Amino acid sequence: MSNEPRQSIYDSTGPVTDTRDARMGEGVDDRFNSKLREAFGSQPFILTKFDQFMNWVRGSSMFMLQFGIACCSIEMIHTYAIKHDLDRFGAGVPRASPRQADVIIVPGTIVSKFGPRMKRVYDQMPEPKFVIGMGSCTISGGPFQEGYNVVKGAEEIIPVDIHVPGCPPRPEALVYGVAKLQERVANGETAPVVVKPYELEQFGDLPRDELVQKLADQIDEDDLVMRYNWADSP
Template sequence: MTNGDIDLRELHNPDIPVPEEMQSNIAITSLSSLYNWSRSRSIWPMLFGLACCAIEMIATAASRFDVARFGMEVMRATPRQADLMIVSGTVTKKMIVPIVRLYNQMPEPKYVLAMGACASGGGPFKEGYNVVSGIDKFVPVDVYVPGCPPTPQALLNGLIMLQKKIESQSLAVMASVPWYGAGPNDAIPLPMLGPDVVDPRHAELFRQEAKRNRQTPVVADAVAEAAAESRPAEA
């Protein structure tokens, strides 16, 4: 696709620098400002909470703090209609799998806000056997809000920081808006953490992988035995 002498496909390639005259193009910069202003004032957060921080997030949406002032009151119960994931609470190893799955299901452009010490780095449960040390080890985080729990004012401040980040993205510099890149973005692989989330139906696959990697067969046998115990005994 071309626009006069400009090949628009080249603008989508972050490896190709945008000509200086294009970066200061009044039409593009004005369009960017209007486009980003609209996006930053109509963010739809996903409706879910994980732990105590979620109570403060709910308070932020209520009338006293009134997140509707920022155009963010439309919380969606499906990731396919949300563009902001507020991770509000402790992220356990069991929950990280659905969280990554939900993130993959959100359409671009999408943003992640880590609310509180737990979501940002594990918080008081850091290094716990069942807690991940920060959501940013699995999905990209745009804004961190510190606190245990953060106050509604702190969350509002984080949302304002996100608005500023969105406003700083430019249509002229495509490298700063990766969703304009050519082709779909790859989904983040679902993590599998710990023996409590191993699917016994994959035991044979694990055994083959273990043998291929020349690991001790004890590991593979233990997984196969666990899978066998989960199946009814053959007559």
């Protein structure tokens, strides 16, 4: 017998992989925008656990944006206020400024005039940020879906993590939605960023092949267009 370890042990990467997987736990994916995870991978024990700790903290102490649009905002206020008291779930203090908020609840119908404003509010929130769509209007336009001026769902403009259906949802339903979001955040999940029809068609973002270059040269910045094309929306 030599003092060398057995072939099956030092030739295999199995034990290392198994340990690493065990440390990572379940539900973690790389969509969480963690620069640390990107830099270090998942090897260092402390960082993995620190990330999980941060997720738990994020989920347990949410700063909501004080954001009222339409009917649902009345039920949203009831959710914050006495009796339902969202604060019991660590998500009760609405912030008036988007720069201090983690979560935006979109409570109501979005119309073409308000869409760009809502995107602007969303853009001002610091990362990581989460969106709860409250009510049928934020899912599809709800009862106003056929209106000439109505955006058919909040997802046309910003990515939505949790949809709470109802017209309007009861406060209990919104509490459930918030609790579900907390669960997801604690597991390190976020919604993938969707392509937004509101985004300007900026030629600068396309790969610079010859054709694009030629087209881009022809375009005057003043002629960039923004489309409200709700007819093609689902």
